[in-house]
Amino acid sequence: MDEHSLLDKAKDVWDKATEHISHYLDLKKGIIENEVVEVLGDAVKIVGFVRNTTSLIMQKRFESFLKGFTTGSIPTEDQIEKLIDYIDDEMKAEFIADTFSKIMLARSSQACLIMGTMLNDLMESKHQISHEKLICIQALSQFFDDDIKNFSFIYRYISDRYKGKSKRRSGQLSGKAFNNSIAEKGLIKESIQMTIEKAVTCQLLLKYNEVDLSIDEDSPSISSTADVEEYFQITSPGESLNWQIIKCGSYV
Missing domain, CATH: 1.10.10 (Arc Repressor Mutant, subunit A)
Structure with missing residues (x-):
């Protein structure tokens, strides 16, 4: 599979997860239309596949997250299905969406890697989101390498x-x-x-x-x-x- 096909595959599986998140968050298009909000909304789907972004740093952060979230180069269908199964209420949907936005705005590739690992652990264990985990994610979004x-x-x-x-x-x-x-x-x-x-x-x-x-x-x-x-x-x-x-x- 060539690089272009891998990117299309990654976009497809993340779009599927995003639709599931939207169901719980009751997202509505066109409420606020400014460039910043549009970029943030698109980034929930996947950084690097929107508006032909030139932000290489943002793409690098997301790639680091994927290394923590999956052992492969892209999330597999099975992993996305597990993520979708994990998102079964509004709180979890908000947490996942907020984590994606923090990844895009993160200050450290290592922090993104760790956030990916934490999200994978939650998905695999099916544990509820604890206050402890929320604090960790917030701290990582502020940490440099x-x-x-x-x-x-x-x-x-x-x-x-x-x-x-x-x-x-x-x-x-x-x-x-x-x-x-x-x-x-x-x-x-x-x-x-x-x-x-x-x-x-x-x-x-x-x-x-x-x-x-x-x-x-x-x-x-x-x-x-x-x-x-x-x-x-x-x-x-x-x-x-x-x-x-x-x-x-x-x-x-």
Whole structure:
């Protein structure tokens, strides 16, 4: 089968899935007619097959998604049938359509690969869409390739350094040991710090403070001091995202 035939095949199977999504979302044509909305609507079908788009980056993102979603070059009829069977209510239809739009606007090919894997897992397991998965997809839509690499490092650092020391997977992300570990992995400290803040915003890490109160027993009213230390805890979505990163071979 030549390349042109493969593209036609891919468009056919994705059009079939799109029609099914439209049934649940009650989509109506012509409500809003501006170029941006039209491009987004077409991209739900498949990036690279609409308006002879010149956006090679968008096509690359979608190709990365397909690598995660299917083991072949294009989705098979059987996989599309499974996806259609999975979409049995409005919430799932919205989730699938929203995931496709996030893929088109994503900032990282690795993120698209992971989103494809997550969507395939949901389809195969037939699980309901959890809040945890929604957070992961949203975080991935905001991540660059460097963020994925940095988050993998952060997760491993907390897990390895604080293993068995705390019931919750948490620890400090500062100090000499942390900086040395960054250098050993050939990463950039400033980049790591930006990913930490992004991970907190995306609910992958929970930032909290602990107070270490030192009291002089002889003069408690005079010699009491309090040291506030900042800690980061890996959340449930953070755990889930790390597993998906490992599954896709994107870890540090």
